Amino acid sequence: MTSGQTPAVELRELTKRFGGVAANAGVNLRVKAGTIHGVIGENGAGKSTAMKLLYGMLRPDAGDILLGGTRCNWASPADAIARGIGMVHQHFMLAGPYSALDNILLGAEPVRRGVIDRPAARRKLEALAGQYGLSVDWDRPIEELPVGVQQRVEILKLLYRDARILILDEPTAVLTPQETASLFENLRKLRAEGKTILLVTHKLKDVMSFTDRVTVFRAGKVTGEVATAQTDPQELANLMVGRKVVLGLHVPPARPRPEPALEVAKLSLKGGAGSRHRLAEVSFAVRRREIVGIAGVEGNGQSELVQAILHPRESRCRTAGVVRVLGREVTSWAPRKIRELGVAVIPEDRLLEGLLPERPVRENFLLGLQRSRAFSVAGFIDSQRLSEAASVAVKEYDVRPPDLDLPAGKLSGGNQQKLIVAREFQRQPSLLIAAQPTRGVDVGAIEFIHQRIVAARDGGAGVLLVSSELDEVLTLSDRILVMYEGRVVAEFERGRVTERELGLKMGGA
Amino acid sequence: MKRIIQPVLAVAVGLIAGLAVTWGAGENPWHVFRILVKGAFGSGYDVGMTLFYATPLIFTGLSVAVAFQAGLFNIGAEGQLTLGALAAAAVGAVWPGLGSPLAPVLAGAVALAAGTAWGAIPGWLRARRGSHEVINTIMLNFVAAGLASYVALYMIKNPDSQNPETRPIGAGYGLAHFGLFGGAPVSAALPLALLAALLVWILMGRTALGFEIRAVGQSEAAARAAGIDPGRIRIIAMALAGGLAGLVGIGEVLGNSGRFILGFSPEYGFMGIAVALLGRNQPAGVVAAALLFGALHKGTAELDLETEHVTREVSLVFQALIILCVSADGVWCWMGRGERWSVGASERGAGGAGGREMRWK
Numbered sequence: 001m002t003s004g005q006t007p008a009v010e011l012r013e014l015t016k017r018f019g020g021v022a023a024n025a026g027v028n029l030r031v032k033a034g035t036i037h038g039v040i041g042e043n044g045a046g047k048s049t050a051m052k053l054l055y056g057m058l059r060p061d062a063g064d065i066l067l068g069g070t071r072c073n074w075a076s077p078a079d080a081i082a083r084g085i086g087m088v089h090q091h092f093m094l095a096g097p098y099s100a101l102d103n104i105l106l107g108a109e110p111v112r113r114g115v116i117d118r119p120a121a122r123r124k125l126e127a128l129a130g131q132y133g134l135s136v137d138w139d140r141p142i143e144e145l146p147v148g149v150q151q152r153v154e155i156l157k158l159l160y161r162d163a164r165i166l167i168l169d170e171p172t173a174v175l176t177p178q179e180t181a182s183l184f185e186n187l188r189k190l191r192a193e194g195k196t197i198l199l200v201t202h203k204l205k206d207v208m209s210f211t212d213r214v215t216v217f218r219a220g221k222v223t224g225e226v227a228t229a230q231t232d233p234q235e236l237a238n239l240m241v242g243r244k245v246v247l248g249l250h251v252p253p254a255r256p257r258p259e260p261a262l263e264v265a266k267l268s269l270k271g272g273a274g275s276r277h278r279l280a281e282v283s284f285a286v287r288r289r290e291i292v293g294i295a296g297v298e299g300n301g302q303s304e305l306v307q308a309i310l311h312p313r314e315s316r317c318r319t320a321g322v323v324r325v326l327g328r329e330v331t332s333w334a335p336r337k338i339r340e341l342g343v344a345v346i347p348e349d350r351l352l353e354g355l356l357p358e359r360p361v362r363e364n365f366l367l368g369l370q371r372s373r374a375f376s377v378a379g380f381i382d383s384q385r386l387s388e389a390a391s392v393a394v395k396e397y398d399v400r401p402p403d404l405d406l407p408a409g410k411l412s413g414g415n416q417q418k419l420i421v422a423r424e425f426q427r428q429p430s431l432l433i434a435a436q437p438t439r440g441v442d443v444g445a446i447e448f449i450h451q452r453i454v455a456a457r458d459g460g461a462g463v464l465l466v467s468s469e470l471d472e473v474l475t476l477s478d479r480i481l482v483m484y485e486g487r488v489v490a491e492f493e494r495g496r497v498t499e500r501e502l503g504l505k506m507g508g509a
Numbered sequence: 510m511k512r513i514i515q516p517v518l519a520v521a522v523g524l525i526a527g528l529a530v531t532w533g534a535g536e537n538p539w540h541v542f543r544i545l546v547k548g549a550f551g552s553g554y555d556v557g558m559t560l561f562y563a564t565p566l567i568f569t570g571l572s573v574a575v576a577f578q579a580g581l582f583n584i585g586a587e588g589q590l591t592l593g594a595l596a597a598a599a600v601g602a603v604w605p606g607l608g609s610p611l612a613p614v615l616a617g618a619v620a621l622a623a624g625t626a627w628g629a630i631p632g633w634l635r636a637r638r639g640s641h642e643v644i645n646t647i648m649l650n651f652v653a654a655g656l657a658s659y660v661a662l663y664m665i666k667n668p669d670s671q672n673p674e675t676r677p678i679g680a681g682y683g684l685a686h687f688g689l690f691g692g693a694p695v696s697a698a699l700p701l702a703l704l705a706a707l708l709v710w711i712l713m714g715r716t717a718l719g720f721e722i723r724a725v726g727q728s729e730a731a732a733r734a735a736g737i738d739p740g741r742i743r744i745i746a747m748a749l750a751g752g753l754a755g756l757v758g759i760g761e762v763l764g765n766s767g768r769f770i771l772g773f774s775p776e777y778g779f780m781g782i783a784v785a786l787l788g789r790n791q792p793a794g795v796v797a798a799a800l801l802f803g804a805l806h807k808g809t810a811e812l813d814l815e816t817e818h819v820t821r822e823v824s825l826v827f828q829a830l831i832i833l834c835v836s837a838d839g840v841w842c843w844m845g846r847g848e849r850w851s852v853g854a855s856e857r858g859a860g861g862a863g864g865r866e867m868r869w870k
Contacts, residue, residue, distance in 0.1 A: 335733070335738070336736035339735075340736075347734050349730075352731065353731050354734065355731060356731055357728070358727060359727060363720070367731065367732075368734075368736055368737075370717040371717050379716050380717070381717055383715075
């Protein structure tokens with residue numbers, strides 16, 4: 001930083017080790033007061049660790065945290081909060097059935113004669129909300145509010161506690177483009193009022209559009225700090241990955257075959273506890289050699305759709321309607337039989353559904369293939385052949401480190417995902433269902449996974465891509481369906497839709 | 510290596526602590542230790558009795574371990590072994606005329622089948638009705654005990670005895686005792702238990718079914734997403750667990766008493782939980798732990814006669830202390846200064862830690 005002004009936040013040679021691994025190795029970060037400062041890096045690059053150190057959730061092994069020039073030594077987040085730091089976590093910390101007002105007060109209730117003084121709190125909050133333009137319906141249960149509003153409540157929570165430094169962890173992950181725009185509008189107002197904002201993200205676009213300066217993390221170190229106006233996405237991506245990355249994969253148009261890989265006809269799914277349908281008469285087809293993308297804000301039925309295709313029999317997915325995979329009606333089939341038709345799946349939540357995190361890479365490579373002819377003879381597993389195939393695949397799919405005995409949970413997010421892709425592609429899929437295939441995956445791995453998905457398509461597979469990343473859907477899909485509240489509300493051909501139009505459809509317009 | 514050292518150290522610490530307890534009660538711990546060793550291994554007969562006690566513990570330990578691999582807690586080994594023993598005794602009492610080798614094979618198969626069925630019930634209830642196996646296996650223990658009383662006292666009661674027991678089995682059912690052990694009732698049940706351990710090892714480590722059982726135990730969601738039916742696997746695992754426990758009946762009924770005696774088991778089923786825990790749910794570990802517990806059971810029996818202040822119940826104190834030491838994972842981590850770290854753990858830990866530590870002022 002060139003000016004002589006004391007930075008609002010300064011991390012000096014901050015080091016934090018977990019076991020033998022240095023999650024942060026001498027991190028230096030300076031954030032000027034009254035700015036929006038981007039913090040970007042791949043998964044496991046150490047940006048979250050640095051933020052947790054700043055917020056008092058972890059204690060550094062070495063190095064200093066300085067706020068406005070004074071050294072701080074937090075024992076817990078409570079200390080950090082008392083000094084004016086606030087954090088909005090990626091997964092909101094809200095109590096669903098409580099009203100927005102009560103969520104904000106929770107833990108900091110103004111008490112008068114033993115009773116919570118809600119009117120006073122409301123006056124203070126309304127003043128705050130007016131000042132920063134953050135309007136909220138105070139009395140509705142928080143779970144009934146849209147995600148964008150929930151996030152607003154989280155920010156108000158911090159302001160109510162007089163936070164001057166706001167850390168936002170991946171704030172745009174669950175927002176539509178319109179909600180994102182409104183979030184950044186609000187952040188700009190906060191900046192104008194003198195607040196300092198740290199924006200932790202992996203989205204280059206967010207950083208480019210809304211920050212003043214950017215710090216880039218790679219492998220526990222800071223690899224660069226630049227003024228946003230003087231950089232471009234390519235430079236940032238290179239700093240993040242440490243090599244030159246191809247941004248914006250060029251996908252040649254599909255040459256679909258007429259026969260469908262997947263057909264869904266009038267699929268309906270009742271929501272829990274008498275609520276509205278979670279899927280309502282969803283009908284579409286995915287042909288061989290084409291990618292159909294499903295765009296939508298999360299929670300609009302995409303997960304239910306994938307579940308209903310893969311587990312049509314299960315009671316919690318009880319369906320009306322018909323699912324056909326590769327021309328066979330599978331509505332009453334067991335999941336394993338469906339998979340054995342040649343259906344590869346990249347599940348939405350890889351740690352929960354894709355992997356056995358505590359088990360070695362070798363066993364994770366076998367998961368789901370344990371009955372396949374490639375690895376099992378009369379119910380016995382051929383460990384020799386498994387090891388050979390796993391080593392080859394781990395090399396081909398560039399899973400690092402290429403150690404078959406390492407527990408899968410110790411791989412980085414990107415490498416976990418590459419392992420899942422490697423495994424699923426062993427099936428030589430005719431249908432690939434990829435749900436959020438690059439969520440939490442670093443730039444380098446995104447590029448790789450996208451190439452593989454396109455290669456699967458060109459190899460003859462039909463691909464159903466479910467993603468809440470608009471860029472991903474726009475880049476990969478030959479056709480795009482938009483889901484809103486359990487319905488398919490729009491369909492577009494490749495190149496016939498702008499991000500803005502898509503965003504409006506995703507928001508139900 | 511650590512996997513072996515840790516339990517061995519835990520056993521040593523537990524034993525020392527147990528001896529310290531006897532010292533506190535007024536005994537000379539060295540004296541107590543010598544009685545234990547002599548009681549468990551002093552003669553061929555003593556070794557035989559140690560093996561005799563260890564045999565059912567191998568079966569129940571394996572039973573608990575197999576269920577545990579599938580993520581299930583089998584508290585019902587006691588009921589399963591009761592039914593297994595009862596079934597074997599009933600076959601022997603109802604058709605006393607059968608000869609060897611058909612008779613013991615039939616009785617053994619029936620014991621296996623009875624235990625399997627008794628294990629499959631809570632497995633099915635969990636898989637298809639969602640009711641928890643801990644509750645159901647505990648309740649089924651009582652049902653099994655009641656059923657056994659009814660059969661032993663009303664249906665095939667031994668008319669020549671005052672004891673609550675069934676009629677003796679036919680002569681053709683009895684298993685010979687190995688001569689090596691001075692008359693201790695060590696029968697073919699011991700090699701059968703070792704064979705069972707071997708088979709479980711092969712099943713878990715080498716077969717697709719074993720892999721599926723472990724996958725369900727590790728992560729139901731991941732197993733389900735991989736096309737495995739977790740419910741089916743749970744039923745199979747519980748049935749297997751029940752069958753293993755049911756095999757206890759072979760050594761106890763065919764190899765020893767020749768009848769079903771109410772209350773014959775000194776809670777082998779519950780000791781099996783401790784055996785599985787100490788053996789880390791691995792077949793070889795279960796065998797080793799069963800031998801240790803068998804030795805403790807036999808060794809402490811002598812304390813009644815040879816010491817003034819402690820009795821055989823000290824065995825339970827030893828068991829408890831060993832289990833405490835084994836399960837004190839935090840202490841082991843602290844000793845290894847192992848702040849274990851993984852990307853997965855830290856990702857998942859983030860939300861949790863935040864949730865716990867978010868205290869606003």
